[in-house]
Amino acid sequence: MAQYILALDQGTTSSRAILFDQDQNILAIRQHELTQHYPREGWVEQDPMEIWSTQYAAMLEVLAAADVSPAAVAGIGITNQRETTILWDRTTGRPIYNAIVWQCRRTAGLVDDLVQQGLTEHIRRTTGLVPDAYFSGTKIKWILDHVEGAREKAEHGDILFGTVDCWLIWKLTGGKVHVTDATNAARTMIFDIHKLDWDDTLLDALQIPRSMLPRVCSSSEIYGHVALPGGDVPIAGIAGDQQAALFGQTCFFAGDAKNTYGTGCFLLMNTGIQACESKNGLLTTIGIRLNGETQYALEGSVFVGGAVIQWLRDEMRFFSESRDAEYYARKVPDTGGVYLVPAFTGLGAPHWDMYARGCLIGLTRGTKREHIIRAAQESIAYQVHDLLTAMARDTGVPLSSLSVDGGASRDSFLMQFQADISNCTIRRPVIRETTALGACYLAGLATGVWRDRAELQQLWRCDTLYAPNMDTASRQSLLAGWEKAVGRSLDWIPRA
Secondary structure (H helix, E strand, O other): OOOEEEEEEEOOOEEEEEEEEOOOOEEEEEEEEOOOEOOOOOOOEEOHHHHHHHHHHHHHHHHHHHOOOHHHEEEEEEEEOOOOEEEEEOOOOOEOOOEEOOOOOOOHHHHHHHHHOOOHHHHHHHHOOOOOOOOHHHHHHHHHHHOOOHHHHHHOOOEEEEOHHHHHHHHHOOOOOOEEEHHHHOOOOOEEOOOOEEOHHHHHHHOOOHHHOOEEEOOEEEEEEEEEOOEEEEEEEEEEHHHHHHHHOOOOOOOOEEEEEOOOEEEEEEEEOOOOOOOOOOEEEEEEEEOOEEEEEEEEEEOOOOHHHHHHHHOOOOOOOOOHHHHHHOOOOOOOOOEEEOOEOEEOOOOOEOOOOOEEEOOOOOOOHHHHHHHHHHHHHHHHHHHHHHHHHHHOOOOOEEEEEOHHHHOHHHHHHHHHHHOOEEEEEOOOOHHHHHHHHHHHHHOOOOOOHHHHHHHOOEEEEEOOOOOHHHHHHHHHHHHHHHHHHOOOOOOO
16 A cells, blocks of 8 residues: 655645655655735735745655665655745636735725625634735635636636646646635635635625636545656645644644744634634634645734744844744843834734834843844734734633744754743643644545544654743733734735
8 A cells, every 4th residue: 555645735835745654754845936016005016826836746756766666656745835826827827927925015096995895894703814915815816817818708707816736737737627625715804614615705705706716625535636756646635734734643633732933823722623713812723624624723923933934034134044033032141122023914813903114112221132032032922922912812722822823943042941931831842843734634534544533633743842931920911011012013004
């Protein structure tokens, strides 16, 4: 029996492929960086063909590196940056515009239009989301409105929409399969997460033809096959990156939660088969759809997490390697009263302010580079703490432990500060590639590599525990300073 699972992890900054065996050992990883395009302030784009070519190259390279034949691969699991929007020509298979990335704020005015039409409550009740440029729906409308002839072709059924998973499956299957899964559909702001269907009210409001949209499937089934030299391999798992990480952390039961420290930060709590309506700025979304059952989740999103460290590296030139941030942060005992609010593209949960912008505050003549670096590190933990607080208010249960993953979870300074500022034990797993691991699990369940979720739980292993070690007075003082700093960043730029 085929014993390997290939995970394709298409993220915001890179396309990666990871090959796992049935004991969840990693045999090989290959990765290609992805070019980011910023045509105007607040706009973020990527080339869909580069997304495809880098992902395809990583897939072939990882098989070659592990010396594994496609015939030995039981299935492929796909996980992806969510909300990023691609439109392409059904006949030629070519994109009609660059991918509009989830971070892009160009459609803030379209979101304001939806609010003015009185659709805020309908969006919240139907999709579980809040009106925001973060999601795919307004991005689709923008492309249709701004690419010559696109709307007419879309109305004739000649233009297709997909999130990144959908685009990759279309390309991998040679244009035979146009599908997405429920976790990705739930992030479009045009999908009814209760009826599990596209919502006609929102489609009409955004002038999006239903014929553009993919068929919505479960997160674990065989969707189609990839023809590779040496054999066809089934695509058998799909989940948006944060839901894949939730699944990879084996958060299978109501109350289980994880936080991913990536370009942004994403905190998800499994709420079981009940959709929990947030009163504190969180999103209600689909956690996973498996074996005919939908599990829901509460989600809080931080737009700029690890990206603030990249900003210090690339734009500010404070250091040459991201991992050096931890070294510099430890060179000073505190930030010297400095706070950095990295609202570069607005603020996500629980504030949801598209017009906020970043601020660096509390500077004195004695402020050094190390203070700013430490403030950047701490800003990630403060933002996650805001999400934890909102989640505790919604559920009535403060989290005593949190599973973590993502690139910045390797940073022991950040993990300890998170434990301290949130008064919460942080659990970091042995396998930190939990996003790819979640896609691997979903594909493995569909192809019989693993029997059920109970077997997967037995495979999870903890690497490090970070226990809180800060007195209450210090914690409250730091949080009060953060709250003041956030207040300075809100509603900064003029509304369109």
